[in-house]
Amino acid sequence: MSGKQDCEIAALAALARQASFAVAGLSETVKNGALNAMAAALEKEADSIIAANRRDLTAARRTKLPAAMLDRLALDRRRVKEMSDSLRAVAALPDPVGRVISAWQRPNGLWIHKVRVPIGVVAIIYESRPNVAADCIGLCFKSGNSVILRGGSEALRSSLRIYSVLKEALRVRGIPEGAVNMVSTADRRAVEKLLKMNDFIDVVIPRGGEGLIRYVTENSLIPVIKHYKGICHVYVDEFADLNMAERVCYNAKVQRPGVCNAMECMLVHEDIAGRFLPGMAKLFRAAGVELRACEKARAIVKTAVKASEKDYRTEYLDLKLSVKVVGGVDEAAAHINEYGSHHSDAIVTENYANALIFLRRVDSACVYVNASTRFTDGYQFGMGAEIGISTDKLHARGPMALEELTTYKYMVFGNGQVRE
Amino acid sequence: MSGKQDCEIAALAALARQASFAVAGLSETVKNGALNAMAAALEKEADSIIAANRRDLTAARRTKLPAAMLDRLALDRRRVKEMSDSLRAVAALPDPVGRVISAWQRPNGLWIHKVRVPIGVVAIIYESRPNVAADCIGLCFKSGNSVILRGGSEALRSSLRIYSVLKEALRVRGIPEGAVNMVSTADRRAVEKLLKMNDFIDVVIPRGGEGLIRYVTENSLIPVIKHYKGICHVYVDEFADLNMAERVCYNAKVQRPGVCNAMECMLVHEDIAGRFLPGMAKLFRAAGVELRACEKARAIVKTAVKASEKDYRTEYLDLKLSVKVVGGVDEAAAHINEYGSHHSDAIVTENYANALIFLRRVDSACVYVNASTRFTDGYQFGMGAEIGISTDKLHARGPMALEELTTYKYMVFGNGQVRE
Numbered sequence: 001m002s003g004k005q006d007c008e009i010a011a012l013a014a015l016a017r018q019a020s021f022a023v024a025g026l027s028e029t030v031k032n033g034a035l036n037a038m039a040a041a042l043e044k045e046a047d048s049i050i051a052a053n054r055r056d057l058t059a060a061r062r063t064k065l066p067a068a069m070l071d072r073l074a075l076d077r078r079r080v081k082e083m084s085d086s087l088r089a090v091a092a093l094p095d096p097v098g099r100v101i102s103a104w105q106r107p108n109g110l111w112i113h114k115v116r117v118p119i120g121v122v123a124i125i126y127e128s129r130p131n132v133a134a135d136c137i138g139l140c141f142k143s144g145n146s147v148i149l150r151g152g153s154e155a156l157r158s159s160l161r162i163y164s165v166l167k168e169a170l171r172v173r174g175i176p177e178g179a180v181n182m183v184s185t186a187d188r189r190a191v192e193k194l195l196k197m198n199d200f201i202d203v204v205i206p207r208g209g210e211g212l213i214r215y216v217t218e219n220s221l222i223p224v225i226k227h228y229k230g231i232c233h234v235y236v237d238e239f240a241d242l243n244m245a246e247r248v249c250y251n252a253k254v255q256r257p258g259v260c261n262a263m264e265c266m267l268v269h270e271d272i273a274g275r276f277l278p279g280m281a282k283l284f285r286a287a288g289v290e291l292r293a294c295e296k297a298r299a300i301v302k303t304a305v306k307a308s309e310k311d312y313r314t315e316y317l318d319l320k321l322s323v324k325v326v327g328g329v330d331e332a333a334a335h336i337n338e339y340g341s342h343h344s345d346a347i348v349t350e351n352y353a354n355a356l357i358f359l360r361r362v363d364s365a366c367v368y369v370n371a372s373t374r375f376t377d378g379y380q381f382g383m384g385a386e387i388g389i390s391t392d393k394l395h396a397r398g399p400m401a402l403e404e405l406t407t408y409k410y411m412v413f414g415n416g417q418v419r420e
Numbered sequence: 421m422s423g424k425q426d427c428e429i430a431a432l433a434a435l436a437r438q439a440s441f442a443v444a445g446l447s448e449t450v451k452n453g454a455l456n457a458m459a460a461a462l463e464k465e466a467d468s469i470i471a472a473n474r475r476d477l478t479a480a481r482r483t484k485l486p487a488a489m490l491d492r493l494a495l496d497r498r499r500v501k502e503m504s505d506s507l508r509a510v511a512a513l514p515d516p517v518g519r520v521i522s523a524w525q526r527p528n529g530l531w532i533h534k535v536r537v538p539i540g541v542v543a544i545i546y547e548s549r550p551n552v553a554a555d556c557i558g559l560c561f562k563s564g565n566s567v568i569l570r571g572g573s574e575a576l577r578s579s580l581r582i583y584s585v586l587k588e589a590l591r592v593r594g595i596p597e598g599a600v601n602m603v604s605t606a607d608r609r610a611v612e613k614l615l616k617m618n619d620f621i622d623v624v625i626p627r628g629g630e631g632l633i634r635y636v637t638e639n640s641l642i643p644v645i646k647h648y649k650g651i652c653h654v655y656v657d658e659f660a661d662l663n664m665a666e667r668v669c670y671n672a673k674v675q676r677p678g679v680c681n682a683m684e685c686m687l688v689h690e691d692i693a694g695r696f697l698p699g700m701a702k703l704f705r706a707a708g709v710e711l712r713a714c715e716k717a718r719a720i721v722k723t724a725v726k727a728s729e730k731d732y733r734t735e736y737l738d739l740k741l742s743v744k745v746v747g748g749v750d751e752a753a754a755h756i757n758e759y760g761s762h763h764s765d766a767i768v769t770e771n772y773a774n775a776l777i778f779l780r781r782v783d784s785a786c787v788y789v790n791a792s793t794r795f796t797d798g799y800q801f802g803m804g805a806e807i808g809i810s811t812d813k814l815h816a817r818g819p820m821a822l823e824e825l826t827t828y829k830y831m832v833f834g835n836g837q838v839r840e
Contacts (some may be wrong), residue, residue, distance in 0.1 A: 364829065412786060
């Protein structure tokens with residue numbers, strides 16, 4: 001990257017920081033008005049957005065992008081409408097800024113308030129569909145943050161067009177220019193420069209695969225909240241209702257295999273494996289799921305291929321499933337903590353003690369009893385939105401929405417107190 | 421560092437991770453018993469701790485450590501007693517683990533609990549007094565975390581002795597060995613290795629000066645919560661009660677100048693500077709405070725030396741103070757956000773609107789109206805303990821105690837729910 005581009009990234013980050021103070025002070029009414037205006041602008045400019053997207057698609061076909069990724073990239077009127085609906089939905093959500101988390105008075109009369117405030121400047125680096133731009137701008141703006149976006153290069157033209165439309169809608173309403181920003185070069189060194197702007201950017205949220213996450217973690221001077229892979233498990237306990245277990249496992253694997261909260265490994269108690277696995281395997285086979293199993297499971301399901309150590313650490317995002325027979329809830333929890341990605345894991349059981357052991361021992365963002373891991377999602381959790389699912393433990397864990405895009409500060413009201 | 425030492429650091433981190441699952445599951449009763457046993461052990465072993473400390477002091481005198489630092493390093497029976505009192509105080513605090521932060525039911529019947537859990541493995545790298553070892557072990561243990569400590573080399577013998585005594589007290593009560601750990605080499609490359617152990621360590625808390633913080637931030641693959649400098653301000657507004665302003669500013673600067681929540685820069689409204697500064701300067705002069713002031717302030721206080729741009733960005737930790745005359749609350753807030761360290765800042769005013777503007781606009785962990793910045797402290801805030809003061813925005817901001825050493829997970833209770 002040229003020195004000029006270097007300076008452009010620095011200038012953009014500085015502008016975002018400067019604007020963040022103004023954005024943090026906007027009233028909820030002003031923010032909601034701007035969100036609705038952005039939604040209307042997207043609908044008005046649907047044709048130009050779709051035209052930009054067509055150019056992305058043409059380029060992507062030339063580079064032989066797989067059909068599934070072409071589908072994720074493609075925009076039509078319905079998908080543009082979904083983006084604007086999503087902005088209106090964010091407008092309708094309560095503003096977390098200014099909420100008093102707790103407040104108390106000290107013996108000396110000091111009155112301490114712990115108050116939600118915006119984080120400041122949020123950078124989001126993603127490898128995903130163009131609609132992510134609109135979603136992230138909406139959520140960061142509503143939570144009072146400036147945002148810097150850097151999307152995947154294959155969706156660059158679509159993302160830039162969406163960004164320009166939203167930015168113009170904000171400009172018309174007098175929102176400072178630095179409130180929303182996009183890094184418009186496909187050059188990856190722009191990301192490297194961005195990750196050194198720790199004087200201006202408060203947090204980086206990378207959303208994507210191993211390469212991106214590793215790159216950001218190793219190069220960032222800015223705190224990172226990773227949105228990483230989901231190697232999710234369902235453990236079918238010896239005390240499971242086997243019909244329920246069948247429904248839960250089928251849903252967790254098959255309903256949408258390409259997402260991070262889908263099951264990648266099924267653990268089955270040895271005492272019920274003989275009764276449970278044959279029927280379950282038949283259902284999976286009918287759905288086109290390939291099973292990769294341990295020796296004990298293969299003794300029951302002959303058609304399963306042999307699972308390697310690596311399989312248990314793999315996020316397939318596909319109609320593939322590892323299967324392992326275990327001796328009980330302790331071994332299941334130990335396997336999950338060792339091989340999983342601390343995302344979402346479930347037990348199916350009617351046994352009270354085993355349910356509690358699983359909930360306590362499994363070190364994951366979301367742990368379920370008798371439900372599909374597919375519920376790990378901001379909307380399904382009732383947050384009304386989602387900017388991603390944190391696989392980190394600090395600041396935010398699991399689904400992240402508006403509240404997770406804020407921090408707090410202490411406002412202390414005194415009347416002349418000094419320390420003895 | 422040798423390959424052997426490299427392996428030792430890796431083994432220590434792996435041991436800490438393994439133990440963390442057991443520590444996370446200890447009941448509050450067991451933890452409190454162990455904390456009280458550690459307190460008793462410190463008192464019983466006071467002589468051997470003081471003897472180890474004497475060897476540190478001898479070595480430190482040889483390297484001509486300044487008298488103030490020698491004083492911070494020295495341990496006597498009273499200071500050992502303070503350490504054990506502090507452990508007993510932590511035992512008496514409520515355990516944050518298992519607390520339900522919030523819980524709600526979804527329309528499909530899923531019952532979602534957001535529950536406090538330990539972070540896992542906490543590494544603390546500090547440049548400070550030997551008592552920090554006991555404090556950190558107590559707080560991390562009570563909050564259900566494994567801890568890895570790495571203290572300053574000048575206190576190494578004292579820290580190691582304290583650590584051994586506490587570890588033995590835990591061993592006797594059957595607590596797993598990996599629950600508390602100390603890096604026992606003075607070699608800084610051990611820290612470098614530690615900072616790459618992101619598979620085993622969940623968070624690094626560096627406490628210290630610019631060199632340490634920069635080193636950790638640039639080298640860590642583990643999330644960092646910085647405990648960095650305090651360039652704290654008091655802004656004396658045009659509507660201040662000038663007697664109160666005098667008391668607050670004097671306390672913020674003079675009561676204990678060597679700590680991070682002491683005032684380093686005083687901002688004074690131009691309309692009251694002529695009335696306020698002469699008396700204030702006289703008080704500061706009597707206390708031995710050197711003033712470094714802007715031109716407008718020097719026109720009033722002739723004895724003040726000229727402040728440089730660099731002075732406004734300096735944490736003196738000493739009887740020195742920058743002084744600047746400003747045009748109002750907006751300029752004060754802008755100066756603080758630009759030159760400060762986002763730690764603790766105060767306004768003295770009787771004006772309602774200016775108080776609110778200051779509270780909202782100043783982007784610091786703690787913002788005060790009519791009180792000394794010296795109150796930024798876990799004990800003063802009523803948390804009953806303090807592991808440090810975070811100058812970061814993510815996860816924890818301001819004073820950190822037990823709750824800030826936890827994260828959360830979602831426990832979801834279902835009865836067979838699957839996603840449509």
